[in-house]
Amino acid sequence: MRAFLIFLLFSNLLNGASGQSVKKHRLYIQGFKAYQAAVKKDKKKELVEIKSAIPSVKLDIRYATNHNFMHQVMYQQARAFARKEVVEQLKKIQQELYKKGYGLLIFDGYRPYAITVAFYQKASDKNFVANPAKGSIHNRGCAVDLTLISLKTGKEVAMPTPYDSFSAAAAANYAKVSPAALKNRTLLISTMQKYGFTVMPNEWWHFDYKGWESYELMDIPFGLL
Template identity: 35%
Template sequence: MKSLTYLLLILISFNFVTAQDKKLPEGFIYLKEKIPDIKLDIRYAGSNNFIGKPVNAYQKPVAILTEAAATALQKAQKDLMAEGYCFKIFDAYRPQTAVNHFIEWARIPADTLTKQKFYPNVAKKDLFQLGYIATKSGHSRGSTVDLTIINIQTGEELDMGSGYDFFGDISHHNTNKITKEQRANRSLLKRIMIKNGFRPYPEEWWHYTLRNEPYPETYFDFPVQ
């Protein structure tokens, strides 16, 4: 009986610690808790990304945002679903540790495993100079999200003209290298996001930041778990 009681106490303590470890800082929320029907494809938790492997501090494929950003995105999702579409999230809050991992990768010129898919026309040594890799990311402030649109009926992504995290001018909003349909798809995303309080990043069609973000000067570094 004493052994059973001791075992139960250990399990209770373990669960408590696990729950405490996963507690988010005040003002942050798991996006699925706010928007249960949103789709997730958290690229940095796996190997389908420009460094070709899981990124440091991405321990689980979950999306975290500030509550303010999540609330605004919830409204945007409602508007989008009224038109027969849904958001798919590639990235949300990004720890500074992950940004540091990007920096380390960029400084290894021989590692070009993913070049053909993500930066075929850009020399890896130029990624810093061209602004594709930086020492700080707005994602670390918790109110920036990378996303695309999928068709509710088919689950397929709309054609945006380039893939997520493609380093090249075809990913810019003002590119002349995409079709009329691809431009219309990007315009749909931009219209819905701007209407709900987000501002676009000119060089990445997928990247949006809440205009009135609650932590504009704070770069967080808790893990995605």
């Protein structure tokens, strides 16, 4: 029953102005069959489960819990996906970080479009959420939210802010941070950049992969992947 109500909610959201705008986008895939057809033509467009491809990464999928800025469960499964090429680069990043005593902790990857609509309608600060009229790079499977963990402790390392903070200190170049947070943020950003990712200016944890423009926006639930 709960899943059905969530489906109705997202269906109504998609029928709104923002949903109608993105459906006119030339790079938009709504159905699973359309996604399968796209992958058949181009294997790079496959959405790969990150944990399956890189077993050593840790997951903390906040949107599968109440511990997020929406204060409600948004994902019915605690899973993270990204396009095949994105995951291949994350694997290289994990290998390099391991040599330095660190690993990746994934908060989010591919995000169905309906979730982006819900985020935008509820967010108090629209600068921290994608406008559904254009969609999110998360919807394209080319964005990841992540941080570092220490292999020694198994815990997150110090960063300027918690994940999904709507504060000025979340900016990737915010200067007034502790030496430890600065060191860790610099390591994360420099390593990600080395493998083709760009950090979002106002979110130190959000990274977009190069060439994201050529991938479609999608609205496929995790359960079908």
